[in-house]
Amino acid sequence: MWHSCLCCAKACPPGSAIAATSPEVLCAPCGGNTVQPYANRSECWECPPRAVANKLHTGCSCIAGHTFRASSASCEPCAAGTFQTGAPNMRSCEPCPVHTFSAAGSTSCSRCPAGSFAPAGSPSCTACAHDHALVNGSCISCPSGQQYDRARLQCSLCAPGLHKPDSGNRPCVPCEAHRHLHSLAGASQCTRCPPRTAMLNNGSCGTCARGFRLSMDGRCEPCAPNSASAGGVSRSCTRCAAGLHAPAASAQCSPCPSARMFAVANGSNCHSCGAGQRRVAARCEPCALWNEISFGGAAEHCVSCPRGSFPTLKRDACFYCPRDLVFVDGDCRRCDPPLRFDWSVGLCV
Known part of the structure; x- marks a missing residue:
């Protein structure tokens, strides 16, 4: 059916046809x-069928997913494993890239599922066997002592402390408790540690030093303050009892080296109170009364000076002022009248 709009011309161009020839040529688009x-x-x-006219109506193009077959003079679906997007510059079906696939009549290709592969132009993907991994387009099986490294796309040696007895792509697994591997990576089996040793987290057999305990994951951890451990394969540390202490890296708790020293709770060192102080639990406090003295050390009580005597400024001894004088403000003197010395508070009042 011709369009009603006709054009007059000596010749009808492509995209149109002759509608009349007399009295002159008429063209219809x-x-x-x-x-x-x-x-x-x-x-x-x-x-x-399955073709559309271009904008100038000068030719036909197959729809996306199809290509022209000269033998049948028709548009046929692209074969499986190929695609055609319908773009003006893409008239023929192109093969799908490596590791992609397509069904017949496709406008694009789909990526193969994880663990499967496909050569270029494939209608489907091939999955690797359960104990194989896809590496560079091929399915491989990692030998014993190695596991598949997905980040590097290759087989890698088991790390020290791990092993894999069989080929395939199962991961390397830790050795059982109290077992270890040789120092070389890539072991296929674990060997038992010698007596009185254990597997450490570096994959070797060994023991922890004094003052350390062996954790369940094979790490040597330092004991808490004021705790001790003989090391070796001991799983625990011993907290020191009252009056005992344990410096860092101690195998056992021990008394303080001097009777004038005492161990501080949750501490690792021994302490000694200064003159004029007394021990209260695990801390030092000054003597409570003005006329009390103390030699410090580990003393738990202060001593009152005899009546008529006074504590020194350091409060480590008692002394007497000359007759009729009292010790006030660091000096022996008389109280200013009408004040009198109050022995209960040690002041002129």
Whole structure:
């Protein structure tokens, strides 16, 4: 069916057909899904099935996912493993890239699922066996002592402390408690540690030093303050009892080296109170009364000076002022009248 809008011309260009020849040539543009690639033709041609006319109606193009077959003069679906997007510069079906696939008549290719592969132009993907891994387009099986490294896409040696007895792509697993590997990585089996040793987290057999305990994951951890451990393969540390202490890296708790010293709770060292102080639990406090003295050390009580005597400024001894004098403000003197010395508070009042 011709369009009603006709054009007058000496020759009808491509994309149109001759509508009349007398008294002069009249051209009608091709419409709908019709085309005419040549000039001065008497009719427009219908595009074949699965094809559409271009904007100028000078030719037909197959729809996406199809290509023109000259043998049948028709648009046929792209074969499985190929695709055609329908873009103007893509007229033929192209093979799918490596590790992708497509069904017949596809406009794009789909990526293969994880663990499967496909050569270029494949209609489907092939999955690797359960004990194989995909490496560079091939399925491989990692030998014993090695596991598949997904980040590096290759088989890698088991780390020290791990092993894998069989081939395949199962991961390397830790050795059982109290077992260890040789120092070389890539072991296929674990060997038992010698007596009185244990597997450490570096994959070797060994013991912890004094003052350390062996954790369940094979690490040597330092004991808490004021705790001790003989080391070796001991799983625990012993907290020191009252009056005992343990410096860092101690195998056992021990008394303080001097009777004038005492151990501080949750501490690692021994302490001694200064003159004029007394021990209260695990701390030092000054003597409570003005006339009390103390030699410090580990003393728990202060001693009152005899009446008529006074504590020194350091409060480590008692002394007497000359007759009728009292010790006030660091000096022996008389109280200013009418004040009198109050022995209960040690002041002139």
